[in-house]
Amino acid sequence: MSGSERIRLLEEAAGRADKWIEFRRDLHRYPELSFEEAETAAKVRRELDRLGIPYRSGVGGHGIVAELNGAESGPTIALRADMDALPIQEESGAPFASERPGVMHACGHDAHTAILLGAAELLASRRPARGSIRLLFQSAEEINAGAKAMIAEGALDGVDEIYGLHNLPTLPAGLVATRRGALMGSVDRLELTLTGRGGHGAIPNETIDPIVCASALVMGLQTAVSRELSPFEPAVVTIGSLQAGHANNVIPHRAELTGTVRAFDPAVQAKLPGIIKRLVEGIAYGYRCQADLRYMEQVPVLVNHDAQAAFVEAATDALIGRERRVEAAPTMAGEDFSVYLKHVPGCFFWLGSGPRQGAENAYGLHHPQYTLNEECIPLGAALLASLALDRLNHI
Incomplete structure (x- = not known):
């Protein structure tokens, strides 16, 4: 023109x-x-x-x-x-x-x-x-x-x-x-169900607490970025929701978590599912919970x-x-x-x-x-x- x-x-x-x-x-x-x-x-x-x-x-x-x-x-x-x-x-x-x-x-x-x-x-x-x-x-x-x-x-x-x-x-x-x-970054979604054994909040030794496990997972998943990727490979792992239990004195049977995973390089996006799967399974095992992880790749970088x-x-x-x-x-x-x-x-x-x-x-x-x-x-x-x-x- x-x-x-x-x-x-x-x-x-x-x-x-x-x-x-x-x-x-x-x-x-x-x-x-x-x-x-x-x-x-x-x-x-x-x-x-x-x-x-x-x-x-x-x-x-x-x-x-x-x-x-x-x-x-x-x-x-x-x-x-x-x-x-x-x-x-x-x-x-x-x-x-x-x-x-x-x-x-x-x-x-x-x-x-x-x-x-x-x-x-x-x-x-x-x-x-x-x-x-x-x-x-x-x-x-x-x-x-x-x-x-x-x-x-x-x-x-x-x-x-x-x-x-x-x-x-x-x-x-x-x-x-x-x-x-x-x-702009890639977008992946994770959904996670942790199953333990519910019971009375006053007798935690008779339960397997999925909330404690979920709390450890929220923190532990951050090492996927801070300790497994180069500082020059930006990525984000965010847990956006955690739903578990309804009563203050009851340890629930399960916990549900959802999150988003972002990367700025296609190679990093490809690495993250395996890293997250290993962390989820290892942490859940340590807390005696069963973990069902659904990882969905949504859009690329x-x-x-x-x-x-x-x-x-x-x-x-x-x-x-x-x-x-x-x-x-x-x-x-x-x-x-x-x-x-x-x-x-x-x-x-x-x-x-x-x-x-x-x-x-x-x-x-x-x-x-x-x-x-x-x-x-x-x-x-x-x-x-x-x-x-x-x-x-x-x-």
Whole structure:
């Protein structure tokens, strides 16, 4: 795209911003959990119908695959947005706050959906001369299941490259953060049942106490990172829930634990299941408990492809200037966009969604008081649209 074309794209995005902000607010008011996004998907379909963009619905749950085809055959560039909300009670105080108790768009997927629809509208009047732009509206990112379900139903068939973004409230709106190579951690889940022998709390010698065993396991599992991995191989083992017993004077028969395991290197992710299994079985044996460990690999490390990351950098710099792009810090937070990147080259990047001043003190993702600076919506739409057009012109 020429410089004048980019200026017109930004101006058009700004001129249409109110409509997409209102769309986002409607989604925010009526959030839906993973694999329950029926109303959200229906609203997306109505907008695609209005724009005259063909699509396939019900892909991988409530996912939608839309296609903008050029006059001639050529490569296919995919752009992805997620649509699901979280089981969080909203405390933002926004006038369009969630009206569904215990459900909130605390990660900004409502904005991601609006951004991709905004990009679709910008692209509808700039259809490529060759190739295709595929728009993926995805279910169930929050439970790390949607991308796999979309891929299983052909969402990536024929795709040459894929791009996606995520808002970041600790980065000021108007900025973009990119990183080559590993950007986000892998995500695995563990579930553990410890079975002992219950009894009276006053006679512990006649029992096998699974709570004591569980307590030892919570501490012992930390050595999987601190004493079995190099200090230069970051990883996290977190036990997030421990359920056992109901009475203060009763030693329960069993304890249930769940946790998350993160790594920043695929080789480290591959090591951790064996380490954790050995620690669980050894500690449980020492405390005379039976251990049933279920270890589920969910998503891999999100590793951007260098060439595609360079394309995002170039498109960002051309659209908004090099001074508004920063290097993204690595994070152990996970994203199932990583699954797409295992199949096709692509890049995932951060779009600033925080206040212009003091973004570093903003409430982060998944917080009940999370808010989004809606200035990011037209910029995100323009950036995705220009990136897709640039790639089709250069592949």
